[in-house]
Amino acid sequence: MPPDLGLNDPLLLNQWFALAWTSSLPENKLQPVRVLGRDLVLWRTSDAVHAWKDLCVHRGAKLSLGRICRREGGECIICPYHGWEYNFAGECVRIPAHPDQAPPSRAHVDRFVVQEKYGLVWVCLGKPVGDIPSFPEASMPGFRLIPTGPYEFHAQGPRIIENILDLAHLPIAHAGLLGDPANAEIGEYTVTTTAEGIVARDIPLWQPDPDGTGRSAKVHYTFWVERPFTTRLTKNHPTQHFSILVAVTPVDAENSVAWVLIAMDYAHDVPEEELRQFQDKVTAQDIRIVNSQRPELLPLDLQSELHLRSDQIAIAYRRWLKHLGLQYGIS
Ligand code: FES
Numbered sequence: 001m002p003p004d005l006g007l008n009d010p011l012l013l014n015q016w017f018a019l020a021w022t023s024s025l026p027e028n029k030l031q032p033v034r035v036l037g038r039d040l041v042l043w044r045t046s047d048a049v050h051a052w053k054d055l056c057v058h059r060g061a062k063l064s065l066g067r068i069c070r071r072e073g074g075e076c077i078i079c080p081y082h083g084w085e086y087n088f089a090g091e092c093v094r095i096p097a098h099p100d101q102a103p104p105s106r107a108h109v110d111r112f113v114v115q116e117k118y119g120l121v122w123v124c125l126g127k128p129v130g131d132i133p134s135f136p137e138a139s140m141p142g143f144r145l146i147p148t149g150p151y152e153f154h155a156q157g158p159r160i161i162e163n164i165l166d167l168a169h170l171p172i173a174h175a176g177l178l179g180d181p182a183n184a185e186i187g188e189y190t191v192t193t194t195a196e197g198i199v200a201r202d203i204p205l206w207q208p209d210p211d212g213t214g215r216s217a218k219v220h221y222t223f224w225v226e227r228p229f230t231t232r233l234t235k236n237h238p239t240q241h242f243s244i245l246v247a248v249t250p251v252d253a254e255n256s257v258a259w260v261l262i263a264m265d266y267a268h269d270v271p272e273e274e275l276r277q278f279q280d281k282v283t284a285q286d287i288r289i290v291n292s293q294r295p296e297l298l299p300l301d302l303q304s305e306l307h308l309r310s311d312q313i314a315i316a317y318r319r320w321l322k323h324l325g326l327q328y329g330i331s
């Protein structure tokens with residue numbers, strides 16, 4: 001990995017990353033967030049969300065410690081140190097120590113593109129190479145959307161995503177919840193890599209209680225990976241559909257958060273909190289293991305580590321990351 005630890009990886013600078021729940025960002029709040037080792041401040045005006053570098057160009061104070069002020073012409077952020085005022089376009093419009101002087105033209109804040117989708121605030125630090133990751137079930141009739149997380153990992157995106165794509169761990173690491181150690185065999189499946197990414201369809205797996213009714217059944221998983229640090233999966237069994245979108249945000253060189261959205265078209269009577277607790281329990285089992293993996297950086301050389309037939313998705317993912325030229329979180 002280059003000396004910047006991959007934090008300037010162009011592939012990642014041009015991706016969308018989830019940084020906050022929309023619901024956690026009311027007007028009048030300055031929310032500090034961190035992505036790829038950069039400090040940002042998110043804030044909302046009546047018609048838009050803004051993502052700025054969390055730094056005042058005067059003496060480098062954090063703008064997120066300041067406050068929002070309503071002025072004629074729109075809202076401003078006021079720096080907590082010397083009170084410079086930045087309008088919603090990021091331009092400094094007032095310097096209290098020199099009220100009659102026009103602020104220097106260089107006095108503006110760096111801004112980033114931002115969008116809200118699926119109840120999340122997404123930011124791209126560079127020029128977005130595509131849309132926000134797709135999650136079709138989020139807008140399908142009959143599905144409800146359950147936000148879970150964000151889950152904190154002391155690990156990088158590649159190990160975290162590979163954990164989601166790993167079927168053989170379900171009956172073991174999540175025994176009793178997502179699989180049965182006595183029925184842990186993974187059957188044949190195929191993985192396809194296209195220009196959009198990776199897809200592995202209809203992988204059968206025996207589960208002790210796939211739909212919460214207490215009855216064991218065979219389910220079929222399908223996985224898509226269309227962004228380096230995002231994956232979605234569906235788990236279908238005859239009439240019920242369960243989907244998850246996992247979007248991993250690299251916080252810095254060593255830490256990540258995973259934003260997990262669940263969409264399901266059944267069990268609408270089960271309280272959201274109960275579903276969230278189940279996901280918390282499953283993810284806690286994963287965090288413990290993923291944080292322990294060494295090397296921390298995912299080896300893209302397939303001669304490293306051992307790969308079996310059941311690891312085909314992981315093999316495809318490592319090959320794909322290599323093809324994309326990812327620099328962060330890999331070796
Ligand atoms: S550091 Fe912000 S106004 Fe001086």
Ligand SMILES: [Fe+2]
Nearest residue numbers: 163169174286
């Ligand atoms: Fe897991």
